Amino acid sequence: xxxxEQDPGPLSVPEGAIVSLNCTYSNSAFQYFMWYRQYSRKGxxxxxxxxxxxxxxxxxxxxxxxxxxKYISLFIRDSQPSDSAxxxxxxxxxxxxxxxxxxxxxxxxxx
Amino acid sequence: xGGITQSPKYLFRKEGxxxxxxxxxxxxxxxxYWYRQDPGQGLRLIYYSQIVxxxxxxxxxxxxxxxxxxxxSFPLTVTSAQKNPTAFYLCASSLQGNSDLYxxxxxxxxxxxxx
Numbered sequence: 001x002x003x004x005e006q007d008p009g010p011l012s013v014p015e016g017a018i019v020s021l022n023c024t025y026s027n028s029a030f031q032y033f034m035w036y037r038q039y040s041r042k043g044x045x046x047x048x049x050x051x052x053x054x055x056x057x058x059x060x061x062x063x064x065x066x067x068x069x070k071y072i073s074l075f076i077r078d079s080q081p082s083d084s085a086x087x088x089x090x091x092x093x094x095x096x097x098x099x100x101x102x103x104x105x106x107x108x109x110x111x
Numbered sequence: 112x113g114g115i116t117q118s119p120k121y122l123f124r125k126e127g128x129x130x131x132x133x134x135x136x137x138x139x140x141x142x143x144y145w146y147r148q149d150p151g152q153g154l155r156l157i158y159y160s161q162i163v164x165x166x167x168x169x170x171x172x173x174x175x176x177x178x179x180x181x182x183x184s185f186p187l188t189v190t191s192a193q194k195n196p197t198a199f200y201l202c203a204s205s206l207q208g209n210s211d212l213y214x215x216x217x218x219x220x221x222x223x224x225x226x
Contacts, residue, residue, distance in 0.1 A: 008151050036217075043115075043201055043217030044154070088153060097161070098144075098169065099215065101153040 003027050006089055006102030015111050019076040023089035023102045026070065030091040033065050035074045038086045038104065079109045114138065115218035117202050122223045132187045132221045134202035143185035144203040144215065147171060154201065160185055189223065196225045
């Protein structure tokens with residue numbers, strides 16, 4: 001079993017829809033949770049990060065962490081074609097020297 | 112402009128040849144990382160370095176080697192011992208190895224094809 005599981009998709013939704021992307025994990029020591037966005041043939045860019053449980057909002061993006069369920073989510077409101085990309089979740093434990101990544105979910109927003 | 116550069120963008124090699132991928136950063140970051148990305152497998156850590164002249168193996172170091180002689184440079188050599196070298200290779204850096212691990216900045220990647 002992988003430490004971090006992420007549905008690879010692909011996920012295709014119409015413009016303006018609310019998108020929900022999710023990851024589950026097995027290591028209860030994880031405390032830092034990140035979402036990266038990766039456009040085709042480009043390097044990932046950090047979108048959001050959250051420490052421990054709770055919600056964090058940045059514009060149209062909301063990150064949620066539920067440590068009791070070992071489940072994290074990224075919500076995209078009013079999705080745009082420019083949001084079409086692969087979204088990677090990543091996480092780490094306190095003092096860890098590396099990130100553990102999910103497989104990535106490929107998202108397409110159709111105009 | 113500050114950032115991470117990787118060269119070349121595309122690289123083709125014959126089986127049995129060693130090949131070195133370049134990674135340079137001008138962000139004054141202490142820590143640097145090499146990842147491999149294959150379809151459906153996310154990013155897997157090959158090697159990382161938290162300080163000059165020191166580096167550690169990641170999860171899939173076999174068949175790879177690195178050096179860290181300068182703070183801004185962290186080249187990766189894919190040796191002939193690597194069984195499946197064809198992949199997308201990503202270099203990343205962060206200010207310090209532990210305290211802000213989440214803020215890793217990635218380069219544009221090098222796509223290596225070995226035939």
